[in-house]
Amino acid sequence: MENKKLIKIASIIVGVILSILVVIVGFNLIQNVFTSASDVEPRDVLVTEKTENSAKITWTTGQETEGVVQYGLSPTSLNSVGQPETQKSSTHSVTLTLLSPATTYYFQILAGGKTFDNGGVPWTFSTLEKKDSVAGQGPVLLSPTVVPTSVLQATPAPSVAPQVCAEASGTNCEAIKSKLGKGCDTQDYFKCVRKLTATPTP
Structure with a gap:
């Protein structure tokens, strides 16, 4: 009889241990299912x-x-x-x-x-509304518009005979200075001034 008692006690202990293991494993499986679903949830x-x-x-x-x-x-x-x-x-x-x-x-x-x-x-x-093709797109490079015009022909400039300053040969530098742009130029004036300084006064 004592053997039967030991078998009953052993089966109860094994049953309790198996029940505890089933509950733990089941809880972990359920927790993993819910956790993995919530872990991938956006x-x-x-x-x-x-x-x-x-x-x-x-x-x-x-x-x-x-x-x-x-x-x-x-x-x-x-x-x-x-x-x-x-x-x-x-x-x-x-x-x-x-x-x-x-x-x-x-x-x-x-x-x-x-x-x-x-x-x-x-x-x-x-989505955003469609913008105009040019407005609102930032800098847009536009090529210049070429408008055809009539062809201009070059006309030769009239030849001007060089004017000779009448006073250039003389020593009247003031007369040359007063006629600058009117037949005399600055070169005539400087020639006159050089002549005056080059010739010593007696």
């Missing part, structure tokens, strides 16, 4: 660098993963997919291109095999 989702036809979507995750952005023109039809990330990371960035100007888009993020949105509805953004 946080700090931002739409940056919006232009007429592109937008950059950025977000962070608690665990390194690859992300994909699904987007479309309606919250119920997200048929387009942005360029998927090629490396696992905890900071994510996807640029959507070939968008239409002044258009509202809706998007959700796929990460870790799960789809995430903004509390049951897709995130949304609008």
Whole structure:
């Protein structure tokens, strides 16, 4: 009888130990499932660098993963997919291109095999309006407009016979000075002055 008692006690102890192990393992499995789902959940989702036809979507995750952005023109039809990330990371960035100007888009993020949105509805953004072709684009180089004109022909300048200053041969420098530009020039005046200084007075 004592043997039966020992077997019962041993089976109770083994049963309790197995029950404790099952509870611990089950708790860890459930915790890992919920933790891994929340670790890949996008946080700090931002739409940056919006232009007429592109937008950059950025977000962070608690665990390194690859992300994909699904987007479309309606919250119920997200048929387009942005360029998927090629490396696992905890900071994510996807640029959507070939968008239409002044258009509202809706998007959700796929990460870790799960789809995430903004509390049951897709995130949304609008692209910028199309700008004028020249205005608002910064400096634009414009080539000058060439307007054809009539061809001008060069006419030869009339030849002017050199005027000789009558007083240049004399020593009346004041008379030459008074006729500067009227038949006499500065060279005539300087010649006169040199003659005066070169000839000694007796």
